[in-house]
Amino acid sequence: MANQRVLLASRPTGWVAENNFRIEEAPVPQPGEGEVLVKNLWLSLDPYMRGRMSDAKSYVKGVDLGEVMVGQTVGEVIESRHPTLKKGDKVLAQLGWQLYGVTREANKVDEKRAPLSCYLGVIGMPGMTAYFGLKEIGEPKAGETVVVSAASGAVGSVVGQIAKLKGARVIGIAGGADKCRTLTDELGFDAAIDYKAEDVKAALARLCPNGINVFFDNVGGDILEAALANLARGARIVICGAISQYNNTTPIKGPANYLSLLVNRATMTGIVVGDYVPRWGEAVRDLAGWVASGQLKRREDVVEGLETFPQTFMKLFSGENNGKLVLKVA
Amino acid sequence: MANQRVLLASRPTGWVAENNFRIEEAPVPQPGEGEVLVKNLWLSLDPYMRGRMSDAKSYVKGVDLGEVMVGQTVGEVIESRHPTLKKGDKVLAQLGWQLYGVTREANKVDEKRAPLSCYLGVIGMPGMTAYFGLKEIGEPKAGETVVVSAASGAVGSVVGQIAKLKGARVIGIAGGADKCRTLTDELGFDAAIDYKAEDVKAALARLCPNGINVFFDNVGGDILEAALANLARGARIVICGAISQYNNTTPIKGPANYLSLLVNRATMTGIVVGDYVPRWGEAVRDLAGWVASGQLKRREDVVEGLETFPQTFMKLFSGENNGKLVLKVA
Numbered sequence: 001m002a003n004q005r006v007l008l009a010s011r012p013t014g015w016v017a018e019n020n021f022r023i024e025e026a027p028v029p030q031p032g033e034g035e036v037l038v039k040n041l042w043l044s045l046d047p048y049m050r051g052r053m054s055d056a057k058s059y060v061k062g063v064d065l066g067e068v069m070v071g072q073t074v075g076e077v078i079e080s081r082h083p084t085l086k087k088g089d090k091v092l093a094q095l096g097w098q099l100y101g102v103t104r105e106a107n108k109v110d111e112k113r114a115p116l117s118c119y120l121g122v123i124g125m126p127g128m129t130a131y132f133g134l135k136e137i138g139e140p141k142a143g144e145t146v147v148v149s150a151a152s153g154a155v156g157s158v159v160g161q162i163a164k165l166k167g168a169r170v171i172g173i174a175g176g177a178d179k180c181r182t183l184t185d186e187l188g189f190d191a192a193i194d195y196k197a198e199d200v201k202a203a204l205a206r207l208c209p210n211g212i213n214v215f216f217d218n219v220g221g222d223i224l225e226a227a228l229a230n231l232a233r234g235a236r237i238v239i240c241g242a243i244s245q246y247n248n249t250t251p252i253k254g255p256a257n258y259l260s261l262l263v264n265r266a267t268m269t270g271i272v273v274g275d276y277v278p279r280w281g282e283a284v285r286d287l288a289g290w291v292a293s294g295q296l297k298r299r300e301d302v303v304e305g306l307e308t309f310p311q312t313f314m315k316l317f318s319g320e321n322n323g324k325l326v327l328k329v330a
Numbered sequence: 331m332a333n334q335r336v337l338l339a340s341r342p343t344g345w346v347a348e349n350n351f352r353i354e355e356a357p358v359p360q361p362g363e364g365e366v367l368v369k370n371l372w373l374s375l376d377p378y379m380r381g382r383m384s385d386a387k388s389y390v391k392g393v394d395l396g397e398v399m400v401g402q403t404v405g406e407v408i409e410s411r412h413p414t415l416k417k418g419d420k421v422l423a424q425l426g427w428q429l430y431g432v433t434r435e436a437n438k439v440d441e442k443r444a445p446l447s448c449y450l451g452v453i454g455m456p457g458m459t460a461y462f463g464l465k466e467i468g469e470p471k472a473g474e475t476v477v478v479s480a481a482s483g484a485v486g487s488v489v490g491q492i493a494k495l496k497g498a499r500v501i502g503i504a505g506g507a508d509k510c511r512t513l514t515d516e517l518g519f520d521a522a523i524d525y526k527a528e529d530v531k532a533a534l535a536r537l538c539p540n541g542i543n544v545f546f547d548n549v550g551g552d553i554l555e556a557a558l559a560n561l562a563r564g565a566r567i568v569i570c571g572a573i574s575q576y577n578n579t580t581p582i583k584g585p586a587n588y589l590s591l592l593v594n595r596a597t598m599t600g601i602v603v604g605d606y607v608p609r610w611g612e613a614v615r616d617l618a619g620w621v622a623s624g625q626l627k628r629r630e631d632v633v634e635g636l637e638t639f640p641q642t643f644m645k646l647f648s649g650e651n652n653g654k655l656v657l658k659v660a
Contacts, residue, residue: 239592242589245589252588254583254584258585269598
């Protein structure tokens, strides 16, 4: 029994490449007093990880070269010296891109309430981001128009469905006819815009004749500008990410029409989901309830095998994944 | 007795030029039933007027070619067919760039409470913008750091002084040593940054070691980026204008580092003062009270003669004015 770990080998300039990572074998670590040894079953792949590969100042420090890439994991406790967790428990932890890890900070999850991979997606960090981003910043009201970018992704797909539950009209922006069909046919969106095939600004103008009340942005760049060009009076923009810009080698493109905020008395606000950790319970209760009742569908893109990790990660930025990207270890 | 009117002759591309205007003589208009004839004494010059010279869609329609340029005015009623206003009353109105005008919408102002030109500045539209922008969006708390751009201008100078009254630490950004001295020596700002002589980003980093809590932006462009680079957690940005960009022939420069809103959980919100007209009374009471008590100083840049209007207007964009720019007609 050996551990396998994906290390950050070099910092990317521009697009992430396979040689930014190195996979190494290592002994399985031993849990110290108060720790558990966890065998990872599911690993999460999320856009924020691109930021952790950089040493630029951000809200969390980046990964050091030669260290295991960070990330959330769901696994099984196989040895415990922890006061409350015991062997066989399934836990959500931050063990990163490896087969085994030790930690004293793991939260037991209930496989009966939801499939284990859900704890990385719809009722995990991406679900929380959607939940609090809408509840605390976007605040959609019944009858309002909500637009979300990267709508078929882990966060966007939950944003759209929660907004529907709140009675809003929901339009998703995604890349490709397949993803757009998923949005309207499986997830209940009112309309979808294929940014690879359509002029997004014109499509938004057509689909939002009274303007956008809430724009939940995961993409940035031209898509953000297209939304700014179509705001309703008093619109709220939730800035969650800017995946179109993460692999830039030139400076990020700022929204040239940001004065639309002035014209429309609108607001643009950033969200970092980590701020809401103390309120996780409230969100899990709602999200898990909606999953159980079938009101919140999860869409996962599952890839198998740790060795596929670097290539799988790159799918996030080329937009190849459809749904929450997770890696099944076994 | 003849009227003199400044008409919009052509729409500028880029910098405003004298030939965008035409001065013409015209008969003095006769007041109709319910109207007053007003002889203008003071005319206001404000950056928003640049937008009115354009036919691009904005929150208010632009001036038509051949029409009198819009603007606020303070004048004396010389003939009245109005139900409540009478000859000799001093009134605030929207009569634009001309010597005489008729209107049914004029508000009597009290010369004893404040000098007439104040109704165009510190207790007029610019003062209201500062007042409501801070009260409703910026919300500075005692001990917080407030930064304002175009700080010696009509809005900025009031923003800084109100923020001081609220107990904040206030830093102004202005162009030139003279203006900076005005801010610190006359208006009570804690510090001033001369953007023509200093690296604004570095100066903000030095002067705001704990970051900016409230940034009130009248300028846009590089100054907005410098502020975004120095936000405190939970910062509020009030987007009031972007004078650095109004004469652009290329697209406006959006803030390349707008993701600072995300990193710092910050908010950027537009204000249009016209939305607060129903609450004018509350603001006038506070502002006039502070003027009377000497807590709010007005700084005016007075130019005489209607014929100087086009050149005087251009001073706003070259930054030559120091304080609220007003034109004395007589």
